[in-house]
Amino acid sequence: xxxxxxxxxxxxxxxxxxxxxxxxxxxxxxxxxxxxxxxxxxxxxxxxxxxxxxxxxxxxxxxxxxxxxxxxxxxxxxxxxxxxxxxxxxxxxxxxxxxxxxxxxxxxxxxxxxxxxxxxxxxxxxxxxxxxxxxxxxxxxxxxxxxxxxxxxxxxxxxxxxxxxxxxxxxxxxxxxxxxxxxxxxxxxxxxxxxxxxxxxxxxxxxxxxxxxxxxxxxxxxxxxxxxxxxxxxxxxxxxxxxxxxxxxxxxxxxxxxxxxxxxxxxxxxxxxxxxxxxxxxxxxxxxxxxxxxxxxxxxxxxxxxxxxxxxxxxxxxxxxxxxxxxxxxxxxxxxxxxxxxxxxxxxxxxxxxxxxxxxxxxxxxxxxxxxxxxxxxxxxxx
Amino acid sequence: xxxxxxxxxxxxxxxxxxxxxxxxxxxxxxxxxxxxxxxxxxxxxxxxxxxxxxxxxxxxxxxxxxxxxxxxxxxxxxxxxxxxxxxxxxxxxxxxxxxxxxxxxxxxxxxxxxxxxxxxxxxxxxxxxxxxxxxxxxxxxxxxxxxxxxxxxxxxxxxxxxxxxxxxxxxxxxxxxxxxxxxxxxxxxxxxxxxxxxxxxxxxxxxxxxxxxxxxxxxxxxxxxxxxxxxxxxxxxxxxxxxxxxxxxxxxxxxxxxxxxxxxxxxxxxxxxxxxxxxxxxxxxxxxxxxxxxxxxxxxxxxxxxxxxxxxxxxxxxxxxxxxxxxxxxxxxxxxxxxxxxxxxxxxxxxxxxxxxxxxxxxxxxxxxxxxxxxxxxxxxxx
Numbered sequence: 001x002x003x004x005x006x007x008x009x010x011x012x013x014x015x016x017x018x019x020x021x022x023x024x025x026x027x028x029x030x031x032x033x034x035x036x037x038x039x040x041x042x043x044x045x046x047x048x049x050x051x052x053x054x055x056x057x058x059x060x061x062x063x064x065x066x067x068x069x070x071x072x073x074x075x076x077x078x079x080x081x082x083x084x085x086x087x088x089x090x091x092x093x094x095x096x097x098x099x100x101x102x103x104x105x106x107x108x109x110x111x112x113x114x115x116x117x118x119x120x121x122x123x124x125x126x127x128x129x130x131x132x133x134x135x136x137x138x139x140x141x142x143x144x145x146x147x148x149x150x151x152x153x154x155x156x157x158x159x160x161x162x163x164x165x166x167x168x169x170x171x172x173x174x175x176x177x178x179x180x181x182x183x184x185x186x187x188x189x190x191x192x193x194x195x196x197x198x199x200x201x202x203x204x205x206x207x208x209x210x211x212x213x214x215x216x217x218x219x220x221x222x223x224x225x226x227x228x229x230x231x232x233x234x235x236x237x238x239x240x241x242x243x244x245x246x247x248x249x250x251x252x253x254x255x256x257x258x259x260x261x262x263x264x265x266x267x268x269x270x271x272x273x274x275x276x277x278x279x280x281x282x283x284x285x286x287x288x289x290x291x292x293x294x295x296x297x298x299x300x301x302x303x304x305x306x307x308x309x310x311x312x313x314x315x316x317x318x319x320x321x322x323x324x325x326x327x328x329x330x331x332x333x334x335x336x337x338x339x340x341x342x343x344x345x346x347x348x349x350x351x352x353x354x355x356x357x358x359x360x361x362x363x364x365x366x367x368x369x370x371x372x373x374x375x376x377x378x379x380x381x382x383x
Numbered sequence: 384x385x386x387x388x389x390x391x392x393x394x395x396x397x398x399x400x401x402x403x404x405x406x407x408x409x410x411x412x413x414x415x416x417x418x419x420x421x422x423x424x425x426x427x428x429x430x431x432x433x434x435x436x437x438x439x440x441x442x443x444x445x446x447x448x449x450x451x452x453x454x455x456x457x458x459x460x461x462x463x464x465x466x467x468x469x470x471x472x473x474x475x476x477x478x479x480x481x482x483x484x485x486x487x488x489x490x491x492x493x494x495x496x497x498x499x500x501x502x503x504x505x506x507x508x509x510x511x512x513x514x515x516x517x518x519x520x521x522x523x524x525x526x527x528x529x530x531x532x533x534x535x536x537x538x539x540x541x542x543x544x545x546x547x548x549x550x551x552x553x554x555x556x557x558x559x560x561x562x563x564x565x566x567x568x569x570x571x572x573x574x575x576x577x578x579x580x581x582x583x584x585x586x587x588x589x590x591x592x593x594x595x596x597x598x599x600x601x602x603x604x605x606x607x608x609x610x611x612x613x614x615x616x617x618x619x620x621x622x623x624x625x626x627x628x629x630x631x632x633x634x635x636x637x638x639x640x641x642x643x644x645x646x647x648x649x650x651x652x653x654x655x656x657x658x659x660x661x662x663x664x665x666x667x668x669x670x671x672x673x674x675x676x677x678x679x680x681x682x683x684x685x686x687x688x689x690x691x692x693x694x695x696x697x698x699x700x701x702x703x704x705x706x707x708x709x710x711x712x713x714x715x716x717x718x719x720x721x722x723x724x725x726x727x728x729x730x731x732x733x734x735x736x737x738x739x740x741x742x743x744x745x746x747x748x749x750x751x752x753x754x755x756x757x758x759x760x761x762x763x764x765x766x
Contacts, residue, residue, distance in 0.1 A: 047693030047701045077689050079718030112686025215673045216694045290598045290761050297762025303495025306460050310430030311599045318430045335462030372755035378673050379680025
């Protein structure tokens with residue numbers, strides 16, 4: 001269902017020949033209205049890909065009619081020519097759809113530092129436009145995959161209205177968004193300011209807290225488009241909750257499909273003095289390579305959790321820290337706690353609780369283990 | 384030669400039975416004077432091992448007669464009992480040497496969260512004291528190894544005086560010092576204030592810029608002891624240069640012996656607005672797992688260098704960044720530069736130059752690649 005679950009949207013996904021292996025690589029999502037409100041959140045990396053620079057610009061109007069997405073090339077670090085190519089892509093979609101280029105966002109994903117094959121991409125936009133369908137959401141989700149092993153979609157339906165979406169992302173998952181492209185759609189009748197507020201609130205506690213490998217992409221983009229086709233305007237809280245639910249679901253799917261991972265690790269920081277402290281500590285734990293290796297080896301090595309906490313500026317006293325791994329409090333008061341032999345590490349899910357004993361704020365960061373497969377996947381080919 | 388290259392020092396290294404495999408695990412270094420000045424630099428991790436807390440305290444006097452070092456256990460996160468054990472270790476050495484416990488520093492390395500076998504360690508201190516020798520430096524260097532494949536020593540001799548030292552360290556190499564224990568000795572006649580100044584200046588640009596895996600230890604300690612036995616007081620600059628040379632040499636040895644590494648990577652940041660900017664950018668590049676995997680695969684993936692630079696707060700313009708890998712400027716003005724096929728990646732040494740085009744400051748960070756061997760070594764056993 002994906003981006004076409006909400007009324008008022010059509011989509012397509014095709015193989016334009018951008019990927020040398022002939023797999024689908026071009027998606028088009030169109031908002032047929034009546035409303036064409038939109039909001040976007042982009043990578044906080046200061047080295048931004050051309051499509052990010054373009055889409056940030058067009059989003060300032062709060063209006064989008066279409067999104068063109070390609071896999072097979074990130075169009076990042078490609079200079080003025082790269083930006084011209086993004087512009088030409090938007091122009092082509094606008095021409096085919098009979099709208100202005102300023103209503104078309106562009107997203108790209110793939111290898112950095114390589115120009116896109118425009119002789120294939122531009123005809124591909126025409127082909128995709130000809131295949132636009134209310135059932136095209138799944139094909140669009142498939143066309144944006146890179147090293148993803150599965151395509152990711154999610155749908156939440158409320159009283160007469162729907163939020164749906166698609167995502168791609170596998171490696172380079174980190175704060176300030178991952179190497180992710182996400183398009184969300186809704187048929188609720190919501191203006192662009194509300195979309196923006198709900199989207200930022202949702203990504204802050206979902207995609208921004210997925211930190212698979214600590215690496216931040218140049219291309220991350222999350223777009224939310226509203227068609228108003230359901231003719232319903234939900235209350236803000238209800239709408240924001242639905243957007244957050246779809247973002248949360250897609251974020252979890254990203255973690256479960258992270259490159260080479262064998263464990264999905266939930267790092268829950270509790271009793272922090274501030275939410276920022278909780279996030280800082282969670283990230284520090286989630287990014288500790290030694291801990292990620294230990295968890296891969298099913299070793300509940302809580303000393304590596306403590307050494308990660310110790311590198312942060314969060315409020316805590318070392319001799320009051322407590323750590324549980326899969327429900328066993330292996331560290332109490334900064335020292336040896338329950339018997340680590342009690343920790344059952346056989347399953348893919350790992351749950352770490354870090355108790356800072358410094359307040360009552362909490363945050364959860366999602367990450368993966370570090371595996372030889374991750375090394376192989378990221379050393380064997382340019383991505 | 385190690386810590387006994389300088390006159391006035393004796394040392395020993397023995398197998399006390401702390402390590403279950405029977406390998407050497409206890410070292411003792413003694414300053415026989417006439418001067419007993421000392422300085423120390425410790426981990427900036429806020430979760431500090433008991434021996435770090437102890438040694439920081441005794442160093443406040445600027446005087447040390449002896450250092451006891453053990454491998455086979457870090458004595459970190461071991462609560463009040465762990466601190467008592469460190470204290471008892473210093474007391475035992477003091478008793479045997481006929482000095483006060485406040486003149487004895489203690490260093491430990493190994494698994495976090497496990498109490499040391501004091502029934503083996505304390506008799507070991509007596510055994511080591513009985514074997515103290517002017518030729519004991521190498522044995523001491525061997526006894527502090529953990530996953531090190533070779534022991535590390537360095538000696539610099541100047542006009543009538545010497546600085547020598549030993550180091551251990553393999554994984555967990557990161558800023559604020561690595562999982563390293565380092566003892567440096569000199570027979571120059573230098574007071575503790577000068578030792579402190581020279582040691583801090585040296586570690587700031589050597590050990591603090593070795594960032595093998597981004598993980599910071601709870602036990603890192605670098606000590607510098609002066610016996611004055613040479614009867615020579617060098618000028619500060621001359622002395623500081625010698626200390627820096629020994630630290631630099633030992634730091635390089637740590638990088639070359641990092642766990643599982645197949646590449647030694649020198650990240651040189653040039654034309655930064657400030658030295659802090661250069662260090663921040665260098666660390667960000669050195670810690671990027673995706674880049675470290677690519678370099679392992681001998682792929683000059685400069686896009687990952689740019690995406691790492693983009694996550695920093697350093698002064699730069701994305702379209703003015705230049706990156707060279709092994710002498711080939713693969714990225715110019717933030718975009719595609721020379722042909723990446725020209726980059727020869729066959730050797731263990733990799734040299735990355737990141738030109739920020741924002742000033743004239745520079746810094747060099749040393750790191751390693753990320754390999755399946757690193758994952759195996761750090762997931763297969765608790766360390």
